[in-house]
Amino acid sequence: MSALDCPADADETVWRRGTLTRRQARGDVWLAAGLLGLGLLTLWLASVAVEGSDVQAAAPPEALAWLVALCAPTALRRRAPVTVMVVVSAVFILSQLRSYPDSTAPSIIEFLVIYTANAWASSRRVAVIGSAVVTAAMLVWLGVAVLGPLQQGGPMLASTVAGVVYSFVLNLLFFVSAVWFGRSSRVSAARLHALERAGIDLRAAQELVAEQAIGEERTRIARELHDVVAHHVAVIAIQAGAARRTLDRPEVASGALSAVESTARTAIDELERLLTVLRAQDGTPHEGPTGLAALPQLVAETRRLGLDVRFSTHGERFDVPESVGVTLFRVVQEALTNTLKHASAGVADVRLRFRDRAVEVEVTDDGVGGAASSSPRGHAPAGTRGSGLGQRGMRERVDLHGGELHVGPHARGGYRVRAVLPAVRSTPVVDDAADAAAPDDSREARTR
Numbered sequence: 001m002s003a004l005d006c007p008a009d010a011d012e013t014v015w016r017r018g019t020l021t022r023r024q025a026r027g028d029v030w031l032a033a034g035l036l037g038l039g040l041l042t043l044w045l046a047s048v049a050v051e052g053s054d055v056q057a058a059a060p061p062e063a064l065a066w067l068v069a070l071c072a073p074t075a076l077r078r079r080a081p082v083t084v085m086v087v088v089s090a091v092f093i094l095s096q097l098r099s100y101p102d103s104t105a106p107s108i109i110e111f112l113v114i115y116t117a118n119a120w121a122s123s124r125r126v127a128v129i130g131s132a133v134v135t136a137a138m139l140v141w142l143g144v145a146v147l148g149p150l151q152q153g154g155p156m157l158a159s160t161v162a163g164v165v166y167s168f169v170l171n172l173l174f175f176v177s178a179v180w181f182g183r184s185s186r187v188s189a190a191r192l193h194a195l196e197r198a199g200i201d202l203r204a205a206q207e208l209v210a211e212q213a214i215g216e217e218r219t220r221i222a223r224e225l226h227d228v229v230a231h232h233v234a235v236i237a238i239q240a241g242a243a244r245r246t247l248d249r250p251e252v253a254s255g256a257l258s259a260v261e262s263t264a265r266t267a268i269d270e271l272e273r274l275l276t277v278l279r280a281q282d283g284t285p286h287e288g289p290t291g292l293a294a295l296p297q298l299v300a301e302t303r304r305l306g307l308d309v310r311f312s313t314h315g316e317r318f319d320v321p322e323s324v325g326v327t328l329f330r331v332v333q334e335a336l337t338n339t340l341k342h343a344s345a346g347v348a349d350v351r352l353r354f355r356d357r358a359v360e361v362e363v364t365d366d367g368v369g370g371a372a373s374s375s376p377r378g379h380a381p382a383g384t385r386g387s388g389l390g391q392r393g394m395r396e397r398v399d400l401h402g403g404e405l406h407v408g409p410h411a412r413g414g415y416r417v418r419a420v421l422p423a424v425r426s427t428p429v430v431d432d433a434a435d436a437a438a439p440d441d442s443r444e445a446r447t448r
Contacts, residue, residue: 032075039067039105046102057101066095077116082130085117089134111178118182135175223393234341235263291325302336308347315354320423327397328361335363335417359423366414
């Protein structure tokens, strides 16, 4: 990036140097003192060098005053850079007109103030214009100082012309280099500022991403816990209610309590698997009763609760990604749980369809959602309302895969949950669980 490409120069509202610190201010004071010491040394050496020659030199007190006038403003060089440049340049020219014997220290000071003006001025344009004016004034003074004696007469020798041109070019390079170094320092400071801002923005972005990741992980954990706990706890509640109502029939109550015990153990096992995954460092997937292969088991478990669940598969089966299978399993699990908890349904129909580029599950029931009632099967009162977390969890899972979810009353009565997830057909596979639940000569595997 060149000086002209600095983003701070294109729009000065984008970047400005920060406020001068106390340490920087003290550094400028010490620099002015150091320049004064250097000026005293070079002034003494120059005075000794011109002593006894025809060269006119200012008296020591006047020369010392000029030196102090040159060095003192540099203590404020970063507080008022353009003003200090103009003042020092004017003192430089006046001191030379008064035959100040030394040019080394004044030249160093002049270079410093021009550099500082271009590096620290609040307005780039003012610094450039001020530098151009100072440079022009210096070159005019140089021309007058060099060409003045030549106008008094005498031939213009080639060596004299070469000396004049040499002095002019050297001084021009001197001032241009001071401006260039100042502008380069300004660009470097702008780059550093941009890097610092980028670092701050990057850290803020990282914190935001981390917060979003934490939020998404919390949502995922809550969804998993809901899927695992809600189904089994609902089953436990239904069976416990059935056992309470059949205490006068010990054999029926014993069966209900056995179902409660089995369901509770299953819930504990699934919670342990979920917590194991959450604690795992390597993210190794766990083996659990989820996926399309576990749908017959889920149907059988739900059927044991007294709900007549019919399961069927349609189309030529093929492998689907594990995440898709888990999502479809959870949708069916949530739909059956809601049927048990919130509907007076006697029959539920679970259909798994394999399409060319999608997999679909549809769960329908014949529930009416009427007034509260009790059932010997242990159903919860009809029409009860849940928290809505189940449907929201299903929708989040389906949306994650770019699928479609339809939940609502069925046209033929009852309730329907239908989920369609995209999946590319690959090599057909044989589902052992489905084959075990249906005759070999039937393409529609149905269990009752």
